[in-house]
Each structure stands twice: as C-alpha cells, then as structure tokens.
Amino acid sequence: MEASRSCLVTISILIGLFVLISIALNSIILIIITRGSNQLKNINNTEELKLINQISLNLSLIESIDINELMKHLQEFNHIATxxxxxxxxxxxxxxxxxxxxxxxxSTNTNYYIKRTPFSVRQFKLGNNPILFTSIANTIINRTYSNDxxxxxFSHVEYSTDINLKDFINITLIPNFGCSEKDWLTAKPSPNGRIALVKHGAxxxxxxxxxxxxxxxxxxxxxNISRSSNCNDSLPTSLGPFNTLPTLSISSNLAQELIESLNNSAxxxxxxFIIDVLKTEPYSVENICADTPIGDITQTIIIGSHSDSILNGPGINDNGSGSAANLALAVALFRTSMYRNLKYRIRFCWWGAEELGLIGSFVYVTQxxxxxxxxxxxxxxxxxxNLDMLASPxxxxxxxxxxxIINGTLTKNIFASKKITTLFRNWFNDQNLPWDNVNLTTAISDYLPFLIGNMPVGGVFSGADGIKTKxxxxxxxxxxxxxxxxMPNIAFDQCYHKSCDTIWNINKFAYEKLTKAIAYALEYFIHMDNLKEWLYSVEENQNLTSHYKK
Structure with a gap:
C-alpha cells in the first residue's frame, strides 16, 4: 500500500508538473501569437495610413472638396445659432x-499660423424717434414715424448721422438710382446743399x-416704388458706421407724393427733419486669418468670407456657406501634396461685421x-x-x-480682375454647367475694399434677393x-436676411459646385510659375476668351 501510494503521489506530481508546463507553454505561445498579431496589426495600420495619406496627397484640391464636410460645418453654425x-x-x-x-x-487640422485681430465697432442708438416735416405747396405736415x-x-436708418434742421431744405430728385457719377451730375437742380431723394436698387x-x-x-x-405690396421691405436698415450723411427711409406712398410735387415746377x-443719435461706447469684433507657413510672404493669395450673420437670423446661407467653404478649402489644401511646395503664401480670412458695411475687410485693407x-x-x-452666399435654394x-464696376469710380485695376472672371467662366464651360454674370453694383460684398485698393478680385455667388427668371x-x-x-419669378434666396436662413435653406448641389469652382481657381493660381505676370500680361488676356454656350 505504501509503495502504491508513493507511486501514485509521484505520478500525480509528474502530471501536475506536466499541466503546469503545458499552461506555461500555452501562455508563452499565446503571448508570441498575440505579439505577432499586434505586430501584424500595427503593420497593417501603418500601411493603411500610408495608403490613406497617399490617396489624400494624390487628390487635387477640387477633388478634395466633400459636400459632407461642408454640411458638417454648416450644421455646427446652425447649432450655434440655435x-x-x-x-x-x-x-x-x-x-x-x-x-x-x-x-x-x-488649429486641430492644419499647421497654419492663425491670427485673430480685434477692432472696434461703434454702436448705433437713437436718443429719440426721428421727426420729419414736409412742406408741399406751403402745407406743412408732421409725418408718421415707425420702424415698420x-x-x-418714414423710418430711421442705422448709422445715419445726427441732424437738427431749423429750416426747410429743398429736395432734388436724383435720376435713375444714384449709382453713378452721371446720375448726380445730371440731377436738376444740383443736389449741392439740398436733400437728395434717391431710389433704392441697382x-x-x-x-x-x-x-x-x-x-x-x-x-x-x-x-422704393414697386407694384409689390411689400416694396418697402427691401429698403436698407443700416448704412454701416462709415456713413457720413443723415439719412431716412420713406414709404413708397410718401415718395410718390414728393415726386409728384417735384414734377410740378410751380x-x-x-x-x-431731426435725427438724434447718441454717442455710445464701441464694442470689439474680430477678424481671423490663417496663413500657410510655406510660400513667399510677399506674394500672397487671399481667400475671404464674412463670419457674421444679421441680428435677427442664423445666416446659414449668408454667410455660413462662405465661411464653411473657406474652412473646408483651408483644410483640403493642407492635405494635398501641392501644400509641400507652395510658391505663394495662401491666406484664408474670415471677416467680422460685414453685415454692418464690410467693416472687417475695410479694416484689414486699411491696416x-x-x-x-x-x-x-x-x-x-x-x-x-471672395466667398459669400454659395448655397441659395x-x-x-x-x-x-x-x-x-463703375469705371473710374472704384478701381483702376479692372484688367487683371477680368482675367479671374474669365477663368471661372471657362471652368463652368468645361464642366458643361450654365453660369450667369453677377452685377457687382448690386452684389456688394467684402471684395469691394480690395478692389478699391487696386487689387485683382474674383468670386462666385448663388444669388440673394434678386429674382430668378424663366x-x-x-x-x-x-x-x-x-x-x-x-422657381421662376422668385428670389434666389427667399430667406435672405430672415430668420428662416437655417440649415434647411441650403442647396447642396449648387453649394458643392460653387465651392469646387473656387477650389479650381485657387489650384490654378498655385500652379502658376509667375502669377503676377499672368494677371497683368496683355497677351495672356487676349488668349482668354469665353462666352455662353448655346
């Protein structure tokens, strides 16, 4: 029995040792397999990352534009407004x-140099409601004031200057829309020292x-005089803080009454009128600019969009669409291979206070x-x-x-800008897409300060409160x-400057195409050996021709 027990114990010990050794070996094997698997996984991830990077680097800037990324930014802007x-x-x-x-x-997605530049904007506030008296055929009437x-x-216009007229001042009716020097030169009698009656539009x-x-x-x-019942709606509510004249908006009925009287020479x-404007403390607004750290800083291409909305709306088309497109372009450029060899510095900017009169871009140009x-x-x-309103429904x-552009009034540098216009036209033609000219006397945006400063400008636009024709x-x-x-005979954007300019006010098809048009132009300029020479070369300009495809 003792011998049997001793033998049994010995066998048990051997079995135990075998089990322990087996467990140890299995653990070692498992560790080796796991490590090998992780190494293979790391290798696969590295190869996959290289492949992803290679795909990204091989994409052109225009191919890098993704409507989903554009909409992601717009959804964030919409959420912020909400x-x-x-x-x-x-x-x-x-x-x-x-x-x-x-x-x-x-900051998260690029290595650009980011600069936030504050500037001051003065607030507009009335001390009292304005007063307007008219004198027609020696009959004096105290007119009714209302914000509506x-x-x-009549109504006030923000950033009007103050005035307290002690005597009645004669009126001069400005012909057409008062948009050209000719309108003011041909006005009879001369508007010098008088009140100018000016029609809105054009x-x-x-x-x-x-x-x-x-x-x-x-x-x-x-x-504004129109057959529409809401013709007063389009009258301006703000002239911007650079305005230097006392200004009121008057109803179409009062305007017709004054015009009929003016047409009667007898x-x-x-x-x-009296306009009482309070002196108020200014508040701070910011511009943001992001520079590529690569490229000649004395040869800068600048892409801009305004980042603010109106007070009473979220501004997702105007101008969340431009801001988001600008942001997507900036990040897309960083991801492409051309970024590593930029000849020109690219600067992406977002202007503040455009809705008050292009203040942010004017500040930038002035500085x-x-x-x-x-x-x-x-x-x-x-x-x-310029990127402003790219997604109108x-x-x-x-x-x-x-x-x-009014010749001789705003710029001497139309020539180079027309080449940018032609470049866009040719792209739409090559894509077999229709296009329309945008009248820059009716679509004022942040390009204007640069144009006034004699810099070539260009841009695309999906329309605002203008009417789309049949x-x-x-x-x-x-x-x-x-x-x-x-929708013929309907505005391009029926929610322009309204509270309904939300994420649902976006045409994705138009948005993607117009953003890609800007991407094409930027990439075209980046690949230029001598962009300045191209802009101002007469020979190059003669070779660029475009027209509507019939």
Missing amino acids: MENGSRSINTKGFKRTIDYIADYL LSKGE CDFFLKPILASHYHVKGLLLY TNTGVR ATTSIIIGERFHDHLLYL NYMFGIYDLDT EQCDRYASYLGPDPYC
Missing part, C-alpha cells in the same frame, strides 16, 4: 462661438451716400495699406477671392462680372435637365 437666440451677429455669443469654432478647427414702413411714413445701399457726399448733399431720403417742395511690415503690406498681396451659378430656369434645364425645384 443655442444663442437664433443669431451669429457681431456682439453676440453666437458670433464669438462661430469664430472660436473656426479657429479651433484650423407699412405702418408709418447698387448696394451704402454706395449711394458715398457718391452723395461728393456733391455736398445735406441729407438723404431713400425710397410747387415748392422741402423737408425738415495693410499703412503697414511697413514685410508680408503685411498691401502690395504683398497678389489677388483676392433657387440658385444661380453666378460669376463676379468686373464689367459692371429664361434662367430654361437655360439651366438645357444643361442639367428639368429641375422641378427651379
């Missing part, structure tokens, strides 16, 4: 969160006071004009591309048409096929 009382206007949390999002996204012209006869609202100031006008009355027609820092001087810039493929719908259908959503 959380901040429906607005991304300057001096609101919505604006601050918008520019923080842009700056943070750039459908309920009153050019942006803040251009009219600029021209009026050349003729020493005492003040402005802006009006009737003496004048007005007297660049006076700068002595190499790379920041105005002549260190080659050209400017009832869209057009609009291209900035430099032939519509001819456009038919012509677009001949290229793209029937579009049941094309």
Whole structure:
C-alpha cells in the first residue's frame, strides 16, 4: 500500500508538473501569437495610413472638396445659432462661438499660423424717434414715424448721422438710382446743399451716400416704388458706421407724393427733419486669418468670407456657406501634396461685421495699406477671392462680372480682375454647367475694399434677393435637365436676411459646385510659375476668351 501510494503521489506530481508546463507553454505561445498579431496589426495600420495619406496627397484640391464636410460645418453654425437666440451677429455669443469654432478647427487640422485681430465697432442708438416735416405747396405736415414702413411714413436708418434742421431744405430728385457719377451730375437742380431723394436698387445701399457726399448733399431720403405690396421691405436698415450723411427711409406712398410735387415746377417742395443719435461706447469684433507657413510672404493669395450673420437670423446661407467653404478649402489644401511646395503664401480670412458695411475687410485693407511690415503690406498681396452666399435654394451659378464696376469710380485695376472672371467662366464651360454674370453694383460684398485698393478680385455667388427668371430656369434645364425645384419669378434666396436662413435653406448641389469652382481657381493660381505676370500680361488676356454656350 505504501509503495502504491508513493507511486501514485509521484505520478500525480509528474502530471501536475506536466499541466503546469503545458499552461506555461500555452501562455508563452499565446503571448508570441498575440505579439505577432499586434505586430501584424500595427503593420497593417501603418500601411493603411500610408495608403490613406497617399490617396489624400494624390487628390487635387477640387477633388478634395466633400459636400459632407461642408454640411458638417454648416450644421455646427446652425447649432450655434440655435443655442444663442437664433443669431451669429457681431456682439453676440453666437458670433464669438462661430469664430472660436473656426479657429479651433484650423488649429486641430492644419499647421497654419492663425491670427485673430480685434477692432472696434461703434454702436448705433437713437436718443429719440426721428421727426420729419414736409412742406408741399406751403402745407406743412408732421409725418408718421415707425420702424415698420407699412405702418408709418418714414423710418430711421442705422448709422445715419445726427441732424437738427431749423429750416426747410429743398429736395432734388436724383435720376435713375444714384449709382453713378452721371446720375448726380445730371440731377436738376444740383443736389449741392439740398436733400437728395434717391431710389433704392441697382447698387448696394451704402454706395449711394458715398457718391452723395461728393456733391455736398445735406441729407438723404431713400425710397422704393414697386407694384409689390411689400416694396418697402427691401429698403436698407443700416448704412454701416462709415456713413457720413443723415439719412431716412420713406414709404413708397410718401415718395410718390414728393415726386409728384417735384414734377410740378410751380410747387415748392422741402423737408425738415431731426435725427438724434447718441454717442455710445464701441464694442470689439474680430477678424481671423490663417496663413500657410510655406510660400513667399510677399506674394500672397487671399481667400475671404464674412463670419457674421444679421441680428435677427442664423445666416446659414449668408454667410455660413462662405465661411464653411473657406474652412473646408483651408483644410483640403493642407492635405494635398501641392501644400509641400507652395510658391505663394495662401491666406484664408474670415471677416467680422460685414453685415454692418464690410467693416472687417475695410479694416484689414486699411491696416495693410499703412503697414511697413514685410508680408503685411498691401502690395504683398497678389489677388483676392471672395466667398459669400454659395448655397441659395433657387440658385444661380453666378460669376463676379468686373464689367459692371463703375469705371473710374472704384478701381483702376479692372484688367487683371477680368482675367479671374474669365477663368471661372471657362471652368463652368468645361464642366458643361450654365453660369450667369453677377452685377457687382448690386452684389456688394467684402471684395469691394480690395478692389478699391487696386487689387485683382474674383468670386462666385448663388444669388440673394434678386429674382430668378424663366429664361434662367430654361437655360439651366438645357444643361442639367428639368429641375422641378427651379422657381421662376422668385428670389434666389427667399430667406435672405430672415430668420428662416437655417440649415434647411441650403442647396447642396449648387453649394458643392460653387465651392469646387473656387477650389479650381485657387489650384490654378498655385500652379502658376509667375502669377503676377499672368494677371497683368496683355497677351495672356487676349488668349482668354469665353462666352455662353448655346
């Protein structure tokens, strides 16, 4: 028994040792297999990463534009507006969160140099409601003031200057729309020292006071006459803080009354008004610019878009669409192979306070004009591309048409800008896409300060409150096929400057195409050996021809 037990114990020990050794060996084998598997996984991940990077590097800038990425940014802007009382206007949390999002996204996804530049904007506030008296055939009437012209006869315009006229001042009716020097020169009698009655339309609202100031006008009355019942809706509500003239908007009925009186030479027609504007403390707004660390800083291509909305709307098309496109372009460029060998510095900018009168872009141009820092001087810039409203629901493929700029008034540098216009036209032709010219006297945006400073400019635009015609719908259908959503005789964007300009106010097809058009132009410029020479070469200009495809 003892021998048997001893033998059994010995066998048990041997079995135990065998089990332990087996477990140990299995553990070692498992570790080896696991390590090998992890090594293979790491190898696969590395190869996959290389492949992804290679695919990204091989893409052109235009191929890198993804509508899903564009919409992701718009959804974020829409969320910001929703959380901040429906607005991304300057001096609101919505604006601050918008520019923080842009700056943070750039910091996370690029190695660009990011600069946030604050500037001050003065607030506009009335001390009292304005007063307007009219004198027609010696009959004096105290007109009714209201913020809503459908309920009153006149209204204030933000950033009007103050005035207290003690006597009645005669009125001069400005012919046409007051958008050209000729309109003011041919006005009878001369508007010098008088109140100018000016019709709204044909050019942006803040251009009219600029021209009026050349003729020493005492003040402005802006009006709109239309068969539409809401013709007063399109009258400007703000002239921007650079305005220097006292200004009121008047109803179409009052305008017709004054015009009829002015057309009767036997009737003496004048007005007297009081506008009490308080002096208020300014508030701070920011521009953001992001520079590629590669490229000649004395040869800068700048792409800009405004980052603010109106006070009473989220501004997802105007101009979340431009801001998001600018952001997507910036990141897409960083991911492409051409980024490693940039000849020119690329600067992406987001302007503040555009909705108050292009203030952010004017501040930038003013600072660049006076700068002595190499790379920041105005002549260190080659050209400017503008992104504003790229996704209107009832869209057009609009291209900035430099032939519509008032000759001799705004710029001496139309020539090079027309080449950029032609470049866009040729791209749309090559893509077999329709396009329309954009009249720059009616589509004022942040390109204007650069154009005034004699920098070549260009851009694309999907339309705002202008009306899409049946001819456009038919012509677009001949290229793209029937579009049941094309609405003739309706605005390109019925939610322009309204609270309904939300994420649902976006045409994805138009948005992607217009963003790709900008990407094409930028890539075209990047590959130029001598961009400045191309811009100003007469021979090159003669070789660039384009026209509507029939």
